[in-house]
Amino acid sequence: MAFFIETLLGGLMSGMLYSLVALGFVLIYKASGVFNFAQGAMVLFAALSMARFSEWIPEWLGMDNLFMANLLAIVVSALVMLAVAWLIEYLVLRHLVNQEGATLLMATLGIGYFLDGVGQTIFGSDIYKIDVGMPKEPVMMLESVFEGGILINKEDFVAAFIAAMLVLALTIFFQKTATGRALRAVADDHQAAQSIGIPLGRIWVIVWCVAGLTALVAGIIWGSKLGAQFSLSTVALRALPVVILGGLTSVPGAILGGLIIGVGEKLSEVYLGPYVGGGIEIWFAYMLALVFLLFRPQGLFGEKIIDRV
Amino acid sequence: MFYRENGQFKTTYQSDQQIFAIPQDRWAILAIIAFAFIGIPLLVDEYLFRAILIPFLILSLAAVGVNILVGYCGQITLGAGASMAVGAYAAYNFLIRIDGMPALAAILLGGVVAAAAGIVFGAPSLRVRGLYLAVATLAAQFFWDWAFLRVKWFTNNASSGSVSVADINLLGWTISSPTDKYLFCLGILVVFSLAAKNLVRGAIGRQWMAIRDMDVAATVIGIRPMYAKLSAFAVSSFYLGVAGALWGFVHLGSWEPAAFSIDRSFQLLFMVIIGGMGAIAGSFFGAAFIVVLPIFLNQMLALVGGWFGVEVSIALVSHIEIMVFGALIVFFLIVEPHGIARLWSTGREKLRLWPFPH
Numbered sequence: 175m176a177f178f179i180e181t182l183l184g185g186l187m188s189g190m191l192y193s194l195v196a197l198g199f200v201l202i203y204k205a206s207g208v209f210n211f212a213q214g215a216m217v218l219f220a221a222l223s224m225a226r227f228s229e230w231i232p233e234w235l236g237m238d239n240l241f242m243a244n245l246l247a248i249v250v251s252a253l254v255m256l257a258v259a260w261l262i263e264y265l266v267l268r269h270l271v272n273q274e275g276a277t278l279l280m281a282t283l284g285i286g287y288f289l290d291g292v293g294q295t296i297f298g299s300d301i302y303k304i305d306v307g308m309p310k311e312p313v314m315m316l317e318s319v320f321e322g323g324i325l326i327n328k329e330d331f332v333a334a335f336i337a338a339m340l341v342l343a344l345t346i347f348f349q350k351t352a353t354g355r356a357l358r359a360v361a362d363d364h365q366a367a368q369s370i371g372i373p374l375g376r377i378w379v380i381v382w383c384v385a386g387l388t389a390l391v392a393g394i395i396w397g398s399k400l401g402a403q404f405s406l407s408t409v410a411l412r413a414l415p416v417v418i419l420g421g422l423t424s425v426p427g428a429i430l431g432g433l434i435i436g437v438g439e440k441l442s443e444v445y446l447g448p449y450v451g452g453g454i455e456i457w458f459a460y461m462l463a464l465v466f467l468l469f470r471p472q473g474l475f476g477e478k479i480i481d482r483v
Numbered sequence: 484m485f486y487r488e489n490g491q492f493k494t495t496y497q498s499d500q501q502i503f504a505i506p507q508d509r510w511a512i513l514a515i516i517a518f519a520f521i522g523i524p525l526l527v528d529e530y531l532f533r534a535i536l537i538p539f540l541i542l543s544l545a546a547v548g549v550n551i552l553v554g555y556c557g558q559i560t561l562g563a564g565a566s567m568a569v570g571a572y573a574a575y576n577f578l579i580r581i582d583g584m585p586a587l588a589a590i591l592l593g594g595v596v597a598a599a600a601g602i603v604f605g606a607p608s609l610r611v612r613g614l615y616l617a618v619a620t621l622a623a624q625f626f627w628d629w630a631f632l633r634v635k636w637f638t639n640n641a642s643s644g645s646v647s648v649a650d651i652n653l654l655g656w657t658i659s660s661p662t663d664k665y666l667f668c669l670g671i672l673v674v675f676s677l678a679a680k681n682l683v684r685g686a687i688g689r690q691w692m693a694i695r696d697m698d699v700a701a702t703v704i705g706i707r708p709m710y711a712k713l714s715a716f717a718v719s720s721f722y723l724g725v726a727g728a729l730w731g732f733v734h735l736g737s738w739e740p741a742a743f744s745i746d747r748s749f750q751l752l753f754m755v756i757i758g759g760m761g762a763i764a765g766s767f768f769g770a771a772f773i774v775v776l777p778i779f780l781n782q783m784l785a786l787v788g789g790w791f792g793v794e795v796s797i798a799l800v801s802h803i804e805i806m807v808f809g810a811l812i813v814f815f816l817i818v819e820p821h822g823i824a825r826l827w828s829t830g831r832e833k834l835r836l837w838p839f840p841h
Binding site for chain 2: 270274275280281286289290414415417418422450456468
């Protein structure tokens with residue numbers, strides 16, 4: 175029982191991390207109808223920039239304070255991500271308005287390749303450490319309830335907490351601010367939003383910036399967990415089933431989908447994996463999402479798809 | 484002046500229904516095929532065969548397959564690499580498990596198995612569509628990647644899924660030199676592309692296109708979506724399976740599942756979109772572009788590095804290569820979202836009127 179709960183909690187927490195990446199997809203898809211395959215590359219780029227700047231800044235300034243170095247690195251990386259987001263919107267997507275979905279998909283894939291290349295050219299392609307002072311040692315919990323207690327990774331816990339805060343912040347931003355309202359209007363209907371004077375171009379830049387910052391948060395958390403390295407860009411592929419399970423247009427869907435996928439992955443790997451040779455995590459998530467889609471083609475919370483001729 | 488249809492009258496139904504109805508087209512295609520069969524083997528050296536021409540032919544075949552599904556039937560797939568893998572490993576199993584199995588038959592049977600797998604993993608297309616479907620097809624990609632790595636039966640207990648086959652023997656013709664391999668692939672490609680060209684202009688091709696343009700409307704006018712969609716998945720997977728088997732048997736000789744990873748799927752989709760969706764010729768343009776570009780970039784970077792006296796490291800070259808590759812793809816999509824095939828057809832329209840444009 176304790177083992178089951180341990181696995182379950184582990185799944186929930188890695189699910190939170192998936193949601194973090196999935197959020198980036200949902201934000202952009204909702205507002206501009208672009209399915210951003212470059213999200214993984216953006217996460218990698220952000221993680222690399224974070225790792226390297228936190229290394230370089232103390233060197234340049236000759237200071238020796240880890241906290242200040244990290245803070246400055248976060249600020250600089252945030253600026254870098256904003257610049258990247260703005261450039262993507264300005265140089266690429268602005269010119270591809272009204273193209274077919276497949277073309278846009280391919281364009282973001284191209285952007286992804288480009289970012290992978292640029293990131294590794296500028297920042298190097300080794301594995302870099304991100305140390306933002308996340309606690310590493312595991313803790314035992316509920317020892318009184320179960321024999322042996324439950325082993326929990328504190329790092330995961332902190333990460334899940336940060337993810338939850340980010341989601342909360344995004345929700346407030348979307349629901350309570352004027353910009354958020356404009357974003358929702360654009361997501362609802364581009365033309366109607368434009369007709370009441372919402373500048374589409376600026377809104378898209380804002381969305382990409384928000385997605386860039388989400389990528390930064392995801393990059394820092396994933397990076398301090400796994401190290402900032404090329405394989406981070408495949409995290410996006412792990413997050414895709416989350417997005418379609420939750421529905422492409424729904425922020426709560428991304429969260430709940432992340433949790434379901436996280437738990438499903440861990441449980442399947444632990445209880446089903448040994449029978450079929452292990453390593454089933456990655457496709458099991460997709461199969462799970464697929465089965466869900468057969469019953470609800472628009473995902474859990476996606477907008478209902480209405481077919482008209 | 485040279486490319487004009489004036490005065491060409493069709494007097495029989497047969498002549499009206501030819502694949503290439505305009506004689507100039509017909510002769511041009513025949514000339515190209517003849518040149519590819521006779522001229523190129525005389526002119527080209529081994530390196531070019533191995534590095535460019537053979538990959539180009541096989542990937543063109545795969546791109547035709549993807550184009551049938553994505554360009555003609557409108558179902559975006561990111562699992563093309565998986566179909567190639569199924570074809571390759573199925574053909575391998577037919578070859579080693581059945582005594583005296585001719586290699587060509589094994590390759591075709593590999594295609595048939597890939598078609599069956601394609602139908603199974605294409606089934607979600609009946610419920611979901613668009614981007615949801617694209618992600619759903621990734622399930623096939625990851626599932627087969629895993630299966631060929633972990634399930635030992637598929638790879639005849641080879642470690643890490645790497646298998647190899649000897650040179651193919653076709654009715655006494657041992658295909659071992661690059662020229663032989665080239666001719667073999669070319670023969671298959673010509674047959675299969677003519678078949679594809681015929682398929683997409685026949686009843687089934689029209690059904691696919693109707694489904695692509697709007698599936699609800701197509702259903703209303705009496706097209707069975709299940710039949711149309713699944714047949715597109717089957718035909719496309721068959722092409723991909725044959726291409727995969729060729730890639731393994733002829734091009735690589737020995738391979739492992741990584742040869743058909745998700746990057747291959749992306750690459751194939753790039754070919755179709757850059758080449759032109761819904762145009763068989765586009766598959767060839769796209770394949771040529773994607774095959775030649777990395778080699779060209781690689782050479783260029785070394786050259787440019789040489790000018791400035793900078794020793795460019797291999798890692799840096801590969802990073803700059805994917806960077807430029809990504810940028811060029813984006814550039815191409817912005818400049819001509821409908822692909823190279825559209826440029827080709829505009830050019831042809833111009834040529835028809837030339838030199839009197841009105």
